[in-house]
Amino acid sequence: MKRILLVRHGESEWNAVRRLQGQADIGLSARGEEQARALAPMVATYRPDLVLTSDLTRAATTAALLGHPDAVREPLLREQNVGAWTGMEIAHLMYKTPEAYKGWRAGMFAPENGEIWANFRTRVGRALTRAIEADERTVLMVCHGGVIRAALDEALGLAPSRIIPVGPGSLTILAFPRDEARLEVFNATTSAPILDAPD
Numbered sequence: 001m002k003r004i005l006l007v008r009h010g011e012s013e014w015n016a017v018r019r020l021q022g023q024a025d026i027g028l029s030a031r032g033e034e035q036a037r038a039l040a041p042m043v044a045t046y047r048p049d050l051v052l053t054s055d056l057t058r059a060a061t062t063a064a065l066l067g068h069p070d071a072v073r074e075p076l077l078r079e080q081n082v083g084a085w086t087g088m089e090i091a092h093l094m095y096k097t098p099e100a101y102k103g104w105r106a107g108m109f110a111p112e113n114g115e116i117w118a119n120f121r122t123r124v125g126r127a128l129t130r131a132i133e134a135d136e137r138t139v140l141m142v143c144h145g146g147v148i149r150a151a152l153d154e155a156l157g158l159a160p161s162r163i164i165p166v167g168p169g170s171l172t173i174l175a176f177p178r179d180e181a182r183l184e185v186f187n188a189t190t191s192a193p194i195l196d197a198p199d
Helices: 030-044 057-065 090-096 098-105 117-133 145-156
Strands: 002-008 050-053 138-143 171-176 182-188
Touching: 002 030, 002 117, 002 145, 030 057, 030 171, 050 057, 050 117, 057 138, 090 098, 117 138, 117 145, 138 145, 145 171, 145 182
Parallel strands: 002 138, 050 138
Antiparallel strands: 002 171, 171 182
16 A cells, blocks of 8 residues: 655744745754654664655754755655745744734745745645656655645545644555555654644
8 A cells, every 4th residue: 555654844943933935945953863863763663675765954954863864856756835925934924914924824925926825735735746657655844834735635625624734753644455545644743743843
């Protein structure tokens, strides 16, 4: 049976201060490195045959800390481009533009020069299709919270408004027993899952 393991990178420097990063190439915090190392044994139990990573540093570093320094870099797995909101504090956006932020979080609004949810979901869907069609049975994709939500929307029809932000350093698993996807694991860590993770 085909399984897609989706890992959100460990906490980044901007996650730690709750800034939206989108496609800004921000590195992991010390805590993020610890999260990735802690998750490594759990991921290893699934023995991934193919490892793909977003080409952004925070994801590629996480892949290396999971034991896969030679993971294939896949630009389709980049986080959603948040345009003019790049680097903005989430609290500021929620205070100054609450309806716009809520709309963005629900996939109904894009900031100036940002990526529309439907286009983002389609991009992530292309990466997901490639992974499903690959000969390898277990594919690890080290990516971003938005990418995981887009994958769940694409595979299961779970709208982003129905999914909490995915915690840093967490594992989500999609299985494909036949032609239909099913969610086996969501937001799993080696400790209590983070339920209020930053986007």
